Amino acid sequence: MYEPKTEAVRRRRTFAIISHPDAGKTTLTENLLLMGGAIRMAGQVKAKGERRRTQSDWMKIEQERGISVSSAVMTFEFEDTICNLLDTPGHEDFSEDTYRTLTAADSAIMVIDAAKGIEAQTLKLFEVCRLRDVPIITFINKVDREGQSPFELMDEIAERLALDTVPMMWPAGMGGLFKGLIDLRQNTFLPHTKGEEGTGEAVDFSSDAMAEYIPEKELETLREEAELAQVASPDFDLDLYRAGAMTPVFFGSALRKVGVRQLLRGVTSLAPSPRPQKTTVRTVEPDEAKVSGFVFKVQANMDANHRDRIAFMRLCSGRFKRGMKLKISSSGKVISVHNPILFFAQDRELVEEAWPGDIIGIPNHGTIRVGDTLTEGEDLVFTGIPNFAPEILQRVRLDDPMKMKHLRRALESLAEEGVTQVFKPKIGANWVIGVVGQLQLEVLRERIDAEYGIKVGLEPAPFETARWVSADDPLELKRFVDANQGNIAEDRDAAPVFMAKSAWEVGYITDKWPNISFSATRERQ
Ligand code: GDP
Numbered sequence: 001m002y003e004p005k006t007e008a009v010r011r012r013r014t015f016a017i018i019s020h021p022d023a024g025k026t027t028l029t030e031n032l033l034l035m036g037g038a039i040r041m042a043g044q045v046k047a048k049g050e051r052r053r054t055q056s057d058w059m060k061i062e063q064e065r066g067i068s069v070s071s072a073v074m075t076f077e078f079e080d081t082i083c084n085l086l087d088t089p090g091h092e093d094f095s096e097d098t099y100r101t102l103t104a105a106d107s108a109i110m111v112i113d114a115a116k117g118i119e120a121q122t123l124k125l126f127e128v129c130r131l132r133d134v135p136i137i138t139f140i141n142k143v144d145r146e147g148q149s150p151f152e153l154m155d156e157i158a159e160r161l162a163l164d165t166v167p168m169m170w171p172a173g174m175g176g177l178f179k180g181l182i183d184l185r186q187n188t189f190l191p192h193t194k195g196e197e198g199t200g201e202a203v204d205f206s207s208d209a210m211a212e213y214i215p216e217k218e219l220e221t222l223r224e225e226a227e228l229a230q231v232a233s234p235d236f237d238l239d240l241y242r243a244g245a246m247t248p249v250f251f252g253s254a255l256r257k258v259g260v261r262q263l264l265r266g267v268t269s270l271a272p273s274p275r276p277q278k279t280t281v282r283t284v285e286p287d288e289a290k291v292s293g294f295v296f297k298v299q300a301n302m303d304a305n306h307r308d309r310i311a312f313m314r315l316c317s318g319r320f321k322r323g324m325k326l327k328i329s330s331s332g333k334v335i336s337v338h339n340p341i342l343f344f345a346q347d348r349e350l351v352e353e354a355w356p357g358d359i360i361g362i363p364n365h366g367t368i369r370v371g372d373t374l375t376e377g378e379d380l381v382f383t384g385i386p387n388f389a390p391e392i393l394q395r396v397r398l399d400d401p402m403k404m405k406h407l408r409r410a411l412e413s414l415a416e417e418g419v420t421q422v423f424k425p426k427i428g429a430n431w432v433i434g435v436v437g438q439l440q441l442e443v444l445r446e447r448i449d450a451e452y453g454i455k456v457g458l459e460p461a462p463f464e465t466a467r468w469v470s471a472d473d474p475l476e477l478k479r480f481v482d483a484n485q486g487n488i489a490e491d492r493d494a495a496p497v498f499m500a501k502s503a504w505e506v507g508y509i510t511d512k513w514p515n516i517s518f519s520a521t522r523e524r525q
Helices: 025-035 049-065 092-102 120-131 150-161 208-212 216-231 238-242 260-270 401-417 438-452 474-483 503-512
Strands: 012-019 073-078 081-086 107-113 136-141 164-167 169-172 180-183 188-191 246-251 292-300 309-317 325-328 334-336 341-343 348-351 359-364 373-375 386-388 392-398 421-425 432-435 456-460 465-470 488-490 496-500 517-519 521-523
Touching: 012 025, 012 092, 012 120, 012 260, 025 073, 025 081, 025 107, 025 260, 073 341, 081 260, 092 120, 092 292, 107 120, 107 260, 120 150, 136 150, 136 260, 150 164, 150 216, 150 246, 169 216, 169 246, 208 216, 238 246, 246 260, 292 401, 309 401, 392 401, 392 438, 401 421, 401 438, 421 496, 432 438, 438 456, 465 474, 465 503, 496 503, 503 517
Parallel strands: 012 081, 012 107, 107 136, 136 246, 164 246
Antiparallel strands: 073 081, 169 180, 180 188, 292 309, 292 373, 309 359, 325 334, 325 373, 341 348, 341 359, 386 521, 392 432, 392 456, 421 432, 421 488, 465 496, 465 517, 488 496
C-alpha cells in the first residue's frame, strides 16, 4: 500500500460524493463543511484588495447564472486533515463532467437513502469509480426516517455492487424509534440528543449504563443485532477497501447531523491520501520534488467582459508556489501562474502554495484545456481523462451568416470547457456538435446567445453517434477516410471521427474494416 513520505501530502484527502438526486448530497456537503473550519493558515493564503473585488464580481455572476463555480471543489480542515471535497454535478445529463471530476478524486463517499437503497444514478457513478478502483465509503442516510432494515441495505449493496460490506456504525432503531448510533469497532453507543451535533458522550455499549438510554428488552435485541451485523460481515481490511473491493458502511442522518462526524473521521482515518498517478511515460508519485498536475474542468466566461476562464488543476506532485512557470502539454506553452485560487465553502482566495491532492484554479484566456497536463518541463501526460462518444449529434444553423467566425470561436471555447464537443465534417460547411445528454444542448444554445450574442438554431444531423478512428498503419487510415468521406469529421484536435447513422452502422463498419480501431472514448494526448 502506498504511503507518501511528505507530511503535507499525508495530511490531505481529496474525495467526491456520489449519489442519486435527493439522497442528501447537498445536506451532507453543508454539514461536512460545518464540521471543518475554513483554512486560514498564516502565510498560505493572501488576498489583496484589488483581487478581492474581482473575486466578488465573479461571485455575483455565479449567482445571477445560478451556478456556483466555487462548488467545483471545497477545501476545509478537519482534525488536522486537509480535505478537498470535489463536487460532482448531480444531473444525469452532465455525466461527462461528472466522470472527469471523478478522475481528480482519490476516493468517494457513496450516499444512499435508507428508504430507497441503491438507485439508478448511484449505480452509474459507482461503475465509473469501479473502472478506476476508487475506494468507496458508504453513508446510509436518513436513519431518522422509516427505511429498509440495515441488514437488507447491507445485502443490497453487497449484491448489486459486488462489494464486500463492513458496517462501522449501526443504527439503534430507525425513524421515530431512532435512539442513537452504535460504533461497532469501539463498542460504544452515541445517544441521539437532538443537540448541536445530534450525539452526546459515547457510552460503553456493554455497560449497565445503557439502561438509561434503551429499555432492557429492546437493548437485548439490539445487542444481538449488533453482534449479528459483525458476524455476518467480513473483517475490515484496509487494503481491500483501498483497492475498491470492500466498503466500510456508516449510518446517519445528514439533516440531523447524526453520524456525520464519524463519517468524516472514517474518511480521514481510512481513505487514501493522494495516490501515484499514471502518465503516458511513467507513474508520478506525490513525493516527487517537481510540480505536476492535470486539468479536469474548465469554467469559461465567468465574467462576460473579460472572457476569462478558470482551469481547475489537480496537483499530483511537488510543492506548488505562486508565480511558478508551468508547461502546458497540449501546446508546449509555458505560463506563469500568478493568480492561483483556492476554493472554500463561501470564498476563494489567492493561494501562495499548494500540495498534491489540492485543486487550484488557474485564471487564463483559453490557453489551458480540459485534459491538459502541466509540469515544470517534463514531457508527460496524465492518462484517464476521457472524452465520451456523443449520443446526440446536431447541426448548428446560423441565422446571420456574417457571424461565422464568431460562432466558430464560441463553439470552440464551449468545447474547451467540455460543455459540448464540436466536429467539422469533411463535406459541408455546418459544424456538428455532439453531446451526451439533451440538457447540454439547451445550455449550449443559451450560452451562445447570452455570452456571444449569436442566435443559432439546432437541427438534427443525419448522424446519431460517433467513434474516434485510428489505425496502426497510416495508409489504412487514409484509405478508410477516403472511402467514407461523407461520414468523416475532425474533432477540435483534428483527430478523425466516424459519424454513424445508427449503432447498427457502427457495428457494420467495424466488421468491414478490421484494421481500423473504433473508440467510444478518446483520451487527450
Ligand atoms: P441531493 O439532491 O442529494 O443533494 O439531496 P438534498 O441534500 O438536497 O436532500 C434532498 C431532500 O432530503 C431534502 O429535502 C433534505 O432536507 C432531505 N434530507 C437530507 N438528508 C436527510 C436526512 O438525514 N433525513 C431526512 N429526514 N431528510 C433528509
